[in-house]
Amino acid sequence: MNEIIDYFSTIPSSHRALILVGGIAIFWMIENVFPLFKFEYKKWNHAGINIFFTLTTIIVNFVLAFLLLLSADFAVEKKFGILQWLPELPLWLFALIGLLLLDLIGAYLAHLVQHKIKWMWRFHLIHHTDTWIDTTSANRHHPGESIIRFAFTVFAVLISGSPMWLVFLYQSMSVVFSQFNHANISLPEKLDTFISYFIVSPNMHKVHHHYRLPYTNSNYGNIFSIWDRLFRTFTILKKDKIIYGVDTHMKPSENNKLPNLIQIPFQKHRSPKN
Numbered sequence: 706m707n708e709i710i711d712y713f714s715t716i717p718s719s720h721r722a723l724i725l726v727g728g729i730a731i732f733w734m735i736e737n738v739f740p741l742f743k744f745e746y747k748k749w750n751h752a753g754i755n756i757f758f759t760l761t762t763i764i765v766n767f768v769l770a771f772l773l774l775l776s777a778d779f780a781v782e783k784k785f786g787i788l789q790w791l792p793e794l795p796l797w798l799f800a801l802i803g804l805l806l807l808d809l810i811g812a813y814l815a816h817l818v819q820h821k822i823k824w825m826w827r828f829h830l831i832h833h834t835d836t837w838i839d840t841t842s843a844n845r846h847h848p849g850e851s852i853i854r855f856a857f858t859v860f861a862v863l864i865s866g867s868p869m870w871l872v873f874l875y876q877s878m879s880v881v882f883s884q885f886n887h888a889n890i891s892l893p894e895k896l897d898t899f900i901s902y903f904i905v906s907p908n909m910h911k912v913h914h915h916y917r918l919p920y921t922n923s924n925y926g927n928i929f930s931i932w933d934r935l936f937r938t939f940t941i942l943k944k945d946k947i948i949y950g951v952d953t954h955m956k957p958s959e960n961n962k963l964p965n966l967i968q969i970p971f972q973k974h975r976s977p978k979n
């Protein structure tokens with residue numbers, strides 16, 4: 706456990722990049738062997754758009770990283786936040802509670818709020834316009850959304866009182882779990898259902914990408930699936946009923962062209978059909 710703390714306290718940027726690229730490469734290969742849907746799409750063309758948004762996400766997080774470091778140092782030094790107020794715990798329990806809190810506030814809540822507040826939805830919408838969900842879709846986030854998510858992460862660090870090693874551990878896990886649940890892979894149905902009791906499974910997150918409400922507004926989870934079950938935002942939809950995309954932006958000229966995707970948040974708001 707102490708090795709984990711040491712490693713994540715000073716994890717080099719190159720290792721973080723390796724986790725991201727390595728994850729995409731592995732899931733990309735599995736997708737080719739066990740695809741969930743046999744898409745007829747230009748996989749590289751599609752990946753190009755999503756990798757562009759992955760790069761902008763990396764840049765936003767890199768530029769703002771000092772704020773995260775300041776927040777985590779503040780929490781530890783001033784003994785601020787839930788983890789700091791708890792009595793001394795075994796390290797594994799400390800880490801588990803921290804990961805759960807970071808997931809609840811920095812990911813689940815951030816995601817739910819972006820679906821509920823109109824101007825935030827217009828940024829998050831870019832993630833939902835993807836009509837071919839695969840492992841590259843995981844970080845298809847408009848730079849505006851990356852900033853919103855970053856703000857929620859800072860908030861989560863302060864409320865949870867997380868030290869920086871825990872934040873880096875959470876972020877590294879989040880990259881891989883998100884690539885996993887977006888990957889166009891087909892797990893045996895029973896296995897998918899079983900893991901969905903603990904973590905967000907591929908089938909669980911795919912429902913969130915169905916083009917129509919109420920499914921779009923469900924299954925907000927990132928790593929842990931308990932939040933959706935606890936807050937009653939969990940839904941199930943059979944795989945053959947799922948249509949990817951968002952009903953307001955189904956035209957390929959709008960959802961598959963980079964210049965338009967960048968501009969969507971600044972275009973007139975369109976209300977989804979119920």
Ligand SMILES: [Zn+2]
Pocket residue numbers: 816820829832833913
């Ligand atoms: Zn969403």
Ligand SMILES: [Zn+2]
Pocket residue numbers: 832842843887910913914
């Ligand atoms: Zn998604």
